[in-house]
Amino acid sequence: MVERIKAELGATLKETPVGEADYRERGYHLFAEVASADLLNVARFFDERGFYLAALICVDYKEYLELVYIFSNHASLCKVKITLKIDPAKPVAPTISTVFDCAYWHEREIREFFGVSFDGHPNMTYLFLHEGIDFYPLRKEKIPVSDEDKKALGAFRPGEGEDTFFVNLGPQHPSTHGVLRVVLKMDGEYIEDAQPVLGYLHRMHEKMAENRSYLQFLPNTGRMDYLGPMAFNLGYVTAVERLCGIPVPDRANYVRVILTELNRLSSHLMWLGAYLADLGALTPFLFVFDDREEINDILEPVTGSRLTYCYFRFGGLYNDVDDAFVAGTRAFIERLRSRFSLYEKLVGGNVIFTNRTRGIGVITKERARKQAVSGPVLRGAGIPMDIRKSEPCAAYGEMDFDVPVGTRGDALDMYQVRIREMENALNIIEQALARLPEGPIMTEKAPRKLKPPKGDLYHTVETPRGELGIYIVSDESDKPYRMKWRVPSFSNLMIFPELAKGNLLADAVAILGSLDLVIPEIDR
Amino acid sequence: MVCLGERGVCLEKEVFPVKFAVVEKVLDLARANSIWPMTFGLACCAIEMMSTAMSRFDLDRFGAGVFRATPRQADLMIVSGTVTKKMAPVLVTLYEQMPSPKWVLAMGNCAISGGPFVFEGQYNVIEGVDLLVPVDVYVPGCPPRPEALLEGFLKLEEKITGKRRFPGPESRW
Amino acid sequence: MEQIGNMIGWETVKMVVGLVGVLVFVVLNALILTWAERKVAGHMQRRIGPKEVGPYGLIQPIADALKLLGKEILTPREVDKPLYYLAPMIIFVPVLVSFVVIPFDASLQVMDINVGILVILAFSSLSVFSILMAGWGSNNKYALIGAIRSIAQNIAYEIPLLLALLPIIMMTNSFSLKSIVEAQHGLWFVVYQPFAFLIYFIAGVAETNRTPFDLPEAESELVAGYHTEYSGMRFALFFLAEYTNIFIVSAIAVTFFLGGYQGPFLPGIIWFLLKSYLLVFVIMWLRWTYPRVRFDQLLNISWKALIPLSFINLLITGGLLKL
Secondary structure (H helix, E strand, O other), rough: HHHHHHHHHHHHHOOOOOOOOOOOOOOOOEEEEEEOOOOHHHHHHHHHEEEEEEEEEEEOOOOOOEEEEEEEEEOOOHHHHHEEEEEOOOOOOEEEOOOOOHHHHHHHHHHHOOOOOOOOOOOOOOOOOOOOEEOOOOOOOOOOOOOHHHHHHHOOOOOOOOOOOOEEEOOOOOOHHOOOOEEEEEEOOEEEEEEEEEOOOOOHHHHHHOOOOOHHHHHHHHHHOOOOOOHHHHHHHHHHHHHHHHOHHHHHHHHHHHHHHHHHHHHHHHHHHHHHHHOOOOOHHHHHHHHHHHHHHHHHHHHHHOOOOEEEEEEEEOOOOOOOHHHHHHHHHHHHHHHHHHHHHHHHHHHHHHHHOOOOOOHHHHHHHHHOOOOOHHHHHOOOOHHHHHHOOOHHHOOOOOOOOOOOOHHHHHHHHHHHHHHHHHHHHHHHHHHHOOOOEEEOOOOOOOOOOEEEEEEEEEEOOEEEEEEEEEOOOOOEEEEEEEEEHHHHHHHHHHHHOEEEEHHHHHHHHOOOOOOOOOOO | OOOOOOOOOOOOOOOOOOOHHHHHHHHHHHHHOOOOOOOEOOOOOHHHHHHOOOOOOOOEEEOOOOOEEOOOOOOEEEEEOOOEOOOOOHHHHHHHOOOOOEEEEEEEHHHHHHHHOOOOOOOEEEEOOOHOOOOOOOEEOOOHHHHHHHHHHHHHHHHHOOOOOOHHHHHHO | OOOHHHHHOOOHHHHHHHHHHHHHHHHHHHHHHHHHHHHHHHHHOOOOOOOOOOHHHOOOOHHHHHHHHHOOOOOOOOOOOHHHHHHHHOOOHHHHHHHOOEEEHHHHHEEEEEOOHEEEEEEEEHHHHHHHHHHHHHOOHHHHHHHHHHHHHHHHHHHHHHHHHHHHHHHHHHOOHHHHHHOOOOOOHHHHHHHHHHHHHHHHHHOOOOOOOOOOHOOEEEEEOOHHHOHHHHHHHHHHHHHHHHHHHHHHHHHHOOOOOOOOOOOOOHHHHHHHHHHHHHHHHHHHOOOOOHHHHHHHHHHHHHHHHHHHHHHHHHHHHHO
């Protein structure tokens, strides 16, 4: 696959060379630098071959701005990094949102944070920030936003039509699970248009990363996705380990898998409860929280916290698990298995629930690829893609589990996929517990002060919500030069407007719930 | 500068024109035992806020489990998480929409002082919700445990009635 | 006493005393039901519910009521004032009237009107006006959507509600609630008319806007629906009306299908309240178990299932009676 794409891409690009990178060091197989005239052609090239745009990143190298396009494939492992250099004095680039729909949102983000304007983009208005911020936050130098730009960015105004009116779903609304705001254009109860407005919880994680050392940034990862902090922890830790070449002892890898899966369980349980609360059933919410507390009881003595875990360290773990943990986990697995039948009876077998979710928010495979959705939403749409399988980190490679997929791609499928994923997680934990090796939990080779070699890395892990991509650029100092988080909820949310269009308000709430969003992760 | 919205709602309207000490006392007792929080989750702390209302900790024991989604029917705003500059006008509007007597509980370090997100050159976080609205009770932690939030509720009750429901830990020594 | 009675007529005195009694009962009923609802919800959700305020949390509803009483009386600036003010008062009138004709016991009935059930049905459809007023007057989009939903729902479910009661009226040849109860001396009508009972109960739950039919105030969609902008005592009146409506729906079900106040050993009033509160409990049980149906599904259930079924039931009953 990689060879074929290399040859074909080389033929398309003609003059510019296509380089081959060391996948284990860089996280991508091929790279090429293109001119802005070629960009659209390249995008079409990847579109025809069934790739999706995994991430669109902007890096400020002071002399020039670099746009990084990561293209990836669902079917087989092949990642390509395409870069485009632009002049920081006059930052303009062509849009590829005409080819890949998800670029629409990424380009808007880059516009606000770097001031790069995209030619041909239909809507270059504020998505995350607001008028009060008068410089481009992620540029290395403080460059003020010109009045002209400000006017263009603040141009988003919901305009009411003759028979339509606007409803602000959020920022304070029970069903948005946080501070997401969706501006709904309604015709009676039917939704004509939905526009997400983000940034109500933008906490500057990416800016912070540039201001702190690698270790100091570690606690931030848990606060990005507060429901699945372990997976974010795992992603960041493995990324830095990969960048610096730090080995990890076996025992630590197994414990990482167990804890990440336990956390995935608690995240999915929370989703189940919140989703049913969205549909009007409040009691399951309390039932799943009961199970969640059990997970917390297991995790708390080990990690020291109930929610925003910061347990993994570069090269190992913070402390070792004991026999009580193993016994507690085994008991919990038994307990949860017996609870699944209860949930199945109460929820899965409920006529109202199935009627509310069947055929709602149908995502086709093609749309899922174009919008780059990931995780359970992608699997619900019928694409068997799990990064735990395709790019296993920690000890996932040694675990035996299947990848559940949906057949219809509707909200009910998302529910079933997540339920089966929970069962899978239990199996994985059981396997890992059975094979848990003895030995050290921390490598002795971990350097005190991390100074990764120069270069970049795109590292992905599977979080409860989908593909988390971490793009780190290192300049050999103890702080990352640039760190970009490609977060799953952001991409998953972006398919919402087209799903909501033409549906009832109640369906929109059901669809929004089925995507399982965590807002701080979207806003970063 | 944060825009506080156009409408200035009169906040401190006297409920009773004539002050009756006993009536006030009874009403305070009723208020302290029926604090309805607003369904208003901001960030990580919101999950612990939910945990507090759920089976194990059961906020409803103290009559405070009725989460109202509309500010018009709420007595308490739990600021559970980081307040950003984009969120600030919304938060102030919500506070203004609540009928008095009303209270604000700052839950977690972010709401108290900006928490871990305060650094040189930060551009988007309000460093403490008390810069926007008056705060009655501060519950520190990142995030605070549910027990801490329960203690916050007890502190608020103490603030309203002047009496503590359960003996505090200080009475032990 | 007799003089006064003769002067204004015993009926009037009875009426006034009855209304005062009804008012007291309505308030007490709402207080008990809010407490019960929270307790039932608590125990169904693996927790305790109100516990610290008074023994078993019994003082809790009183604290809530006093607190709501002491809240600032807040009128948003943009509301349509007359409608906004009137709505919570108007929602209360039909509720009171309905109580006048319900026979709590053989002798405990404020007024036995020979068209009793018609009075209840006529007045209960008035409550939808107040919801419309609240939704429109609040000048809030959520409230407006809630009100619109409520109207569609009430219109759709009033028909099966009435159609489910008609077979009983045909069987007893009377609109008077008391004679309907008396007619069930032997067997309760639920035995003759199980389908009518089910249809009535489903429609009744829908009429009271309870889960799974709580669309007008669906929290996860419409924040609080038609009473989004109401606070303090005005909100409390909506709350009061909701709980009283639940009781009325249950009470009519008991009167029509479950033998009313009749039962062995215990006095009639006890039997009546027992049966009614049992049905109220079932309604609460439904609320804490089921998710909410969607708007189109809600209407489909009524127009495509309940109304045809109740028609068939009516036809069969009519045919059997003729035979």
